[in-house]
Amino acid sequence: MFENLSEKLERSFKLLKGQGKITEINVAETLKDIRRALLDADVNFKTAKTFTETVKEKAMGQNVLTAVKPEQMMVKIVHDELTQLMGGATTDINIKGSPAVILIAGLQGSGKTTFTGKLANHLKSKRSKNVLLVAGDVYRPAAINQLQVLGQQIGVPVYTEEGSKDPVKIAKDAIKEAKQKGYDLVIVDTAGRLAVDEEMMNEIAAIKDAVKPDEILFVVDSMTGQDAVNTAKEFNDRLNFDGVVLTKLDGDTRGGAALSIRSVVNKPIKFVGTGEKMDALDVFHPSRMADRILGMGDIVSLVERAQEQFDAEEAQKLQRKIAKNQFSFNDFLSQIQQIKKMGSLKDLAGMIPGMGKAIKNMDLDDDAFKEVEAIIYSMTPQERETPEIINGSRRKRIAAGSGTTIQEVNRLIKQFEDTRKVMKMMSQGKNLSRMMANMPMGKR
Amino acid sequence: MGLFGSFTRAKKEKLDEGLAKTKESVIQKLTRVVVGKSKVDDDVLDELEEVLISSDVGVDTTIKIIERIEKRVARDKFINAQELDKILKEEIRALLAENAASENSDFDLPEGKTPYVIMVVGVNGVGKTTTIGKLAHKFKSAGKSVMLGAGDTFRAAAIDQLEIWAQRVNVPIVKQKMGSDPASVAFDTLSSAKAEGVDVVIIDTAGRLHNKVNLMNELSKVKRVMQKVVPDAPHEVLLVLDGSTGQNAFEQARQFTLATDVNALAITKLDGTAKGGVVIGVSDQFKVPVKYIGIGEGIDDLQPFNRDAFVDSLFGN
Numbered sequence: 001m002f003e004n005l006s007e008k009l010e011r012s013f014k015l016l017k018g019q020g021k022i023t024e025i026n027v028a029e030t031l032k033d034i035r036r037a038l039l040d041a042d043v044n045f046k047t048a049k050t051f052t053e054t055v056k057e058k059a060m061g062q063n064v065l066t067a068v069k070p071e072q073m074m075v076k077i078v079h080d081e082l083t084q085l086m087g088g089a090t091t092d093i094n095i096k097g098s099p100a101v102i103l104i105a106g107l108q109g110s111g112k113t114t115f116t117g118k119l120a121n122h123l124k125s126k127r128s129k130n131v132l133l134v135a136g137d138v139y140r141p142a143a144i145n146q147l148q149v150l151g152q153q154i155g156v157p158v159y160t161e162e163g164s165k166d167p168v169k170i171a172k173d174a175i176k177e178a179k180q181k182g183y184d185l186v187i188v189d190t191a192g193r194l195a196v197d198e199e200m201m202n203e204i205a206a207i208k209d210a211v212k213p214d215e216i217l218f219v220v221d222s223m224t225g226q227d228a229v230n231t232a233k234e235f236n237d238r239l240n241f242d243g244v245v246l247t248k249l250d251g252d253t254r255g256g257a258a259l260s261i262r263s264v265v266n267k268p269i270k271f272v273g274t275g276e277k278m279d280a281l282d283v284f285h286p287s288r289m290a291d292r293i294l295g296m297g298d299i300v301s302l303v304e305r306a307q308e309q310f311d312a313e314e315a316q317k318l319q320r321k322i323a324k325n326q327f328s329f330n331d332f333l334s335q336i337q338q339i340k341k342m343g344s345l346k347d348l349a350g351m352i353p354g355m356g357k358a359i360k361n362m363d364l365d366d367d368a369f370k371e372v373e374a375i376i377y378s379m380t381p382q383e384r385e386t387p388e389i390i391n392g393s394r395r396k397r398i399a400a401g402s403g404t405t406i407q408e409v410n411r412l413i414k415q416f417e418d419t420r421k422v423m424k425m426m427s428q429g430k431n432l433s434r435m436m437a438n439m440p441m442g443k444r
Numbered sequence: 445m446g447l448f449g450s451f452t453r454a455k456k457e458k459l460d461e462g463l464a465k466t467k468e469s470v471i472q473k474l475t476r477v478v479v480g481k482s483k484v485d486d487d488v489l490d491e492l493e494e495v496l497i498s499s500d501v502g503v504d505t506t507i508k509i510i511e512r513i514e515k516r517v518a519r520d521k522f523i524n525a526q527e528l529d530k531i532l533k534e535e536i537r538a539l540l541a542e543n544a545a546s547e548n549s550d551f552d553l554p555e556g557k558t559p560y561v562i563m564v565v566g567v568n569g570v571g572k573t574t575t576i577g578k579l580a581h582k583f584k585s586a587g588k589s590v591m592l593g594a595g596d597t598f599r600a601a602a603i604d605q606l607e608i609w610a611q612r613v614n615v616p617i618v619k620q621k622m623g624s625d626p627a628s629v630a631f632d633t634l635s636s637a638k639a640e641g642v643d644v645v646i647i648d649t650a651g652r653l654h655n656k657v658n659l660m661n662e663l664s665k666v667k668r669v670m671q672k673v674v675p676d677a678p679h680e681v682l683l684v685l686d687g688s689t690g691q692n693a694f695e696q697a698r699q700f701t702l703a704t705d706v707n708a709l710a711i712t713k714l715d716g717t718a719k720g721g722v723v724i725g726v727s728d729q730f731k732v733p734v735k736y737i738g739i740g741e742g743i744d745d746l747q748p749f750n751r752d753a754f755v756d757s758l759f760g761n
């Protein structure tokens with residue numbers, strides 16, 4: 001997500017490469033590039049200035065002690081500073097009340113309603129909460145329907161008051177209902193509003209007073225420019241919110257707003273939105289984000305996502321099959337399904353260190369597996385279980401059935417056999433990276 | 445005509461109101477920078493840089509503007525804040541003027557293009573549907589018959605949202621179910637517009653991030669399918685940009701232009717604290733004219749973009 005900033009910093013650091021030690025002169029050039037990169041990334045003008053000054057101080061101070069690889073030291077300093085700027089440790093949301101009340105606020109189009117749906121889904125499925133959604137956007141045409149449709153998708157009820165134009169009353173009534181019906185958690189969606197709109201800002205302050213939320217989340221579009229700090233500051237002055245939600249991070253924005261908001265209002269970023277689907281929500285991890293900014297990838301997130309989708313029992317069964325060299329096309333297919341469940345290929349690849357830059361302009365199709373699947377689906381059950389029987393005429397039939405060519409079928413079978421071999425080796429203790437190199441998706 | 449071209453007094457006031465926040469900060473800062481100075485020194489340029497960067501003009505464009513001002517000052521010798529302000533305005537206006545912006549302020553339509561097809565594209569949450577509602581109202585008020593096509597078949601309740609706008613403005617809308625093929629909706633809309641002799645067709649599309657290849661391909665397909673009904677459609681591909689968006693606006697302009705040959709821009713939400721500096725930057729680096737600006741949620745809060753009025757309002761008088 002921050003490829004561009006990473007690239008720029010990489011280039012800055014290359015300038016330092018090959019120099020014996022950090023001096024005023026060589027650090028000045030790098031700092032200028034870092035500052036420029038931050039500004040290009042929409043980091044607030046003042047934040048960028050302060051940031052580069054701090055980095056400079058640290059760099060010059062360290063230089064006296066050590067004179068090892070200056071660019072490595074700069075990476076570390078910049079990384080540490082970024083992490084600190086974005087909030088140090090991870091902060092959870094407060095959902096202790098009964099019912100706990102979460103209030104969502106933000107500008108028009110920042111993604112409040114979509115986030116509200118995602119948060120409800122997250123709290124329902126991962127924290128086993130009994131959630132009630134409240135449709136408090138009585139202004140935008142069809143905003144209430146939008147929340148209702150999302151509620152239906154995730155199986156969470158939505159409280160609405162037909163025809164009412166009073167979001168304060170709606171919110172109060174919803175909480176009454178939640179108490180009566182025993183909901184653990186109420187999430188109140190609100191209309192988008194501009195910080196300069198006095199009337200609307202009074203309204204949300206009134207909603208806050210009426211429902212006494214345990215958690216107020218400010219939702220902001222990660223593509224926001226220099227204005228992010230002004231808006232965040234205004235909302236914070238009025239609501240004293242508890243955390244920030246950064247949306248649309250699956251775009252290619254450099255997301256500098258994340259840095260500035262954190263430094264200006266001193267509130268943690270708690271969630272990031274990474275897609276339009278209801279499960280495209282991640283908890284914000286400042287240090288991982290800093291890694292990401294610096295192009296170090298996000299291996300931890302990748303591992304967690306893999307774990308979530310991974311069926312332990314299934315895996316054991318598979319392992320036994322591999323050991324006996326019985327890995328079949330059916331297993332292969334279910335592996336593909338699992339990978340697909342983990343998210344879009346581009347997202348996943350972006351988390352691997354060093355890959356961000358490599359795939360930036362690549363057309364990494366989410367349908368990459370389509371042909372492979374088509375070929376396998378065109379095989380008979382027997383062929384899938386015992387691939388050895390697939391002879392020339394069977395290959396011809398499979399190619400015709402899947403709308404591919406014999407060459408493509410041959411290639412897949414060859415790759416499958418290679419994979420099988422490597423898996424067998426792996427099950428006897430060989431390493432994983434060789435298997436990865438033989439995966440069919442790498443060869444498209 | 446005066447400085448504001450076709451802007452009426454009321455329109456000008458509305459724009460001023462929306463941009464008031466910007467005006468104050470820029471003129472105040474400029475005054476502070478040049479007070480007691482007789483020439484442009486590094487301090488002045490630093491402050492100028494801050495003013496421009498903080499308005500989302502972007503580093504490249506800011507450098508360009510500053511270089512132009514330095515050249516001008518070396519030639520003309522500037523003395524006070526008023527003069528610096530005047531030079532700054534002139535230089536920015538010049539950047540905007542380098543576009544062949546068609547200033548279509550009367551919502552007139554070119555001859556021989558009936559129906560005139562406008563396809564509206566942009567990332568999520570920039571205000572496409574609202575812009576379409578306001579645009580339909582403008583065309584209708586100008587005596588044109590309008591038809592809307594509910595091409596955002598993806599986002600929950602997007603069709604309902606456009607339908608409410610269609611009712612408000614009292615224009616017909618062509619729609620299918622949520623999840624249906626947007627290209628098919630566009631096809632239906634154009635077919636019935638053609639049959640009924642409608643003047644303007646506005647096609648909504650789902651918000652999409654410009655780095656999603658499949659979704660961008662889908663847009664190209666919608667465009668191609670339209671051409672089966674009206675061979676030179678869409679006549680206008682309007683990219684809607686959120687006025688508070690930062691430098692990512694450039695990438696949006698680039699990718700949407702690649703997929704759909706964007707030939708007009710609309711900048712929304714300029715009634716907030718956002719500076720709208722992105723207009724200058726995008727105009728400078730992309731030779732696509734800014735056609736409309738959105739300055740509120742009301743049905744009348746859409747104006748044709750007028751660069752003179754815009755620059756004047758941006759920096760005050």
